[in-house]
Amino acid sequence: MPQVSRRQFLVGTGVLGALGVVGASAITWDELHQRATTTPLAAGSGILVVLTLYGGNDGISTVIPYADNAYHDARPELAYRPEEVLHLDDRLGLNPALKGLSGLWQNRQLAIVRGVGYPRPDHSHFRSMDIWQTASPDEPVPTGWIGRWLDATGDDPVRAVNIGPVLPQLAMGAKHTAAALDPSSAPLSADLAATLSGLAANDPDDSPARGRVCTGYQAEQTVRQTFSALKQAKGQAADALVAQLDLVSQCIKAGVPTRVYSVSLGGFDTHADERHTQEQLLGRLDAAVTGFLKDLSTHPRGRDVVLLAYSEFGRRVAANASQGTDHGTAGPVLLAGAGVAGGFHGDEPSLTDLDNGDLKATVDFRDIYHELLHRVLDADPVAVVGSGRRDLGVLSA
Template sequence: MNALTLSRRRFLTYSGAAAAVAAAGGIGWKELADRTRTDPLPPGTGVLVTVTLYGGNDGLNTVVPAADPAYQSARPDLAYAEHEVLDLGEGLGLNPGMAGLKASWDAGTLAVVRGVSYPQPDHSHFRSMDIWQTATPDHPVNTGWIGRWLDGNGRDPLKAISLDPVLPPMLAGATTAGAALPLSGLALTKGALGTAFAAMGGASDGEPGPQAVAARSITDLHRTVATLGPAVDATTAAPGAGGKKAATSQLAAQLDVVARCVEMGAPSRVYSASVGGFDTHADERSTQQRLLTEVDAAVSGFLTRMAGTDRGRHVVLMAYSEFGRRVAANANEGTDHGTAGPVLVAGAGVKGGFVGEQPSLTDLDDGDLKPTTDFRDVYATMLSGVLGSDPAQVLGPGRSTLPLLST
């Protein structure tokens, strides 16, 4: 009996680690890597990436009506001047922190859907986000819109992946839920201990069946880390795929993982990423611009990377928040919970430009913008145009699609 066999037996038999290794080998990342090798997504298949801006992003300081005197009057300390914003035309401009997305606009691959909300908007973060994620404004339900899509399209959890800290309601169906895969789920010990652990995955003649299974799990785990680890381990300073630099924000880390999965042909059709901090009741201008700069860097970097590959050119990214903010600034150089806001849709297959009517800043509903576009029509467009599904099966009858996609 050699030293390696003895150490393996002691490790696998007496420490109780066999069960732990088997569990680690069965985590979602391993399953995803296995399916990527055996059942890759066919080239040319549409992929949807949702980016949730939690907290109620101020749409009026994101897509800025800087040329409107009513905007300047309502926000004397928060308003951007016309020369500060990135001009989109029609008196609107992107926040100064969004230069990357301005380049997408100029390239015709960014659409701005204006005035997006739902009938009788709710000012509660929790209720409004629940409405956006379940797509049922009229009454609470226990399923999300992507979860219902999963229910009707094979009931495969790996078709929808969340990079969020927890599984969002959007991905929960009646019979199927998407997979919640943590960014740190594939970090392995390095150095001498890591080398010794990897060696335990080697074959050994004559060992009992359970030990052989556990050993193979170690090998599978290391193979998974080799496949997806550089993107998933967001804390590393090492370059990622294609010499990419390490992610500079949590959202960038999430989108790095999505990019790696898309490029490898992972079987997932929907990815959910998110960033928080947009509840700007005070000191809004500097806080929001910092956050939007991070979002812009993460999203524009992701879009540039996707535009360089055949699989990536079939990716559509949709960024939204649970509501906008009120038109008038409050006394703390911030804004309070409002209603409508813009939804950004981007990708190589997106038909760039404005979609929907810009809400009036003078014809208000008790200080709030009057919505002009129902968010369920944005979803209907994603379901039919990106996921190739009947929107009525997910959203019910009566929804319309929007001119957001060029292909």
């Protein structure tokens, strides 16, 4: 067994990640049902699933302006022909890989918010994702938007759960963080688990930062017990997003008292050979999301679930010389579920009135967060996204 000192333990995620602490154990349903029975999620409580598309998804090749000549002029070889596109109306259509989402659209269960971005956009993956996850375009802040919601709503570590080995910035608050659960990691040995539990004990001499590391580890162990009954049948699936959303679905159906789940899919930095790469990724997104919603469609809690899919930025309007696209600005945000107001929201950005080759945003992403906080999480949005924001009407009445 590796020897770990308290100082090493307090380093935090590096040691914990190396030891495989953030993971799901092989478990029984009885343990999960015990927590879901003692503190189940109240009927009718909204559930938000946040899906982050890392790398900068090309929104123009996702929601395609197939009838706009400027689109074909800017991307003469990369553009999709009108007959290839899944038509949404007489001007816009979905990427051909999104057949399941096209069905959701027809059933009014897909809302597309067009032209989403923020003022003074940044082309850096890291800074732009930080802006989206902290909801603070003007200056860097240490807390994420879900983290601030956690700070304002209590201390139960199961209220928000990230599925995966890395806790994103959006889930970090000043006092509380979402719990991280990695379904692919191996369980700890009994000896190592006991050692780490001892190291995580509260010490009055700890600094606030060290105290948060200990509190975070203790919270993760609470989550480990809460989720320990989940079956791993699909957890070994080749498609990680399918596995992540399958785990979320099981938790929702079991009544686990979680209001926010975070999942992710990466690989969208398509500087070259974009068409093939993006179609593969969008096909995985499509299969995972539609399978997840179909799985919940007959469950009483299915109506309470809203899935948000976003990326840190879109791509530039013109294709590059490698049949890809470079870092851009605004792009579409997708919301799916039985409770969304299906259809288009926000104005379609012009492909000719550009900001140095980039789309001009028509919707501020914080307005989407405002409505999700207000309508799904029953929270005061001002404490999270500040004043001056508004609901967009992306959720049905």
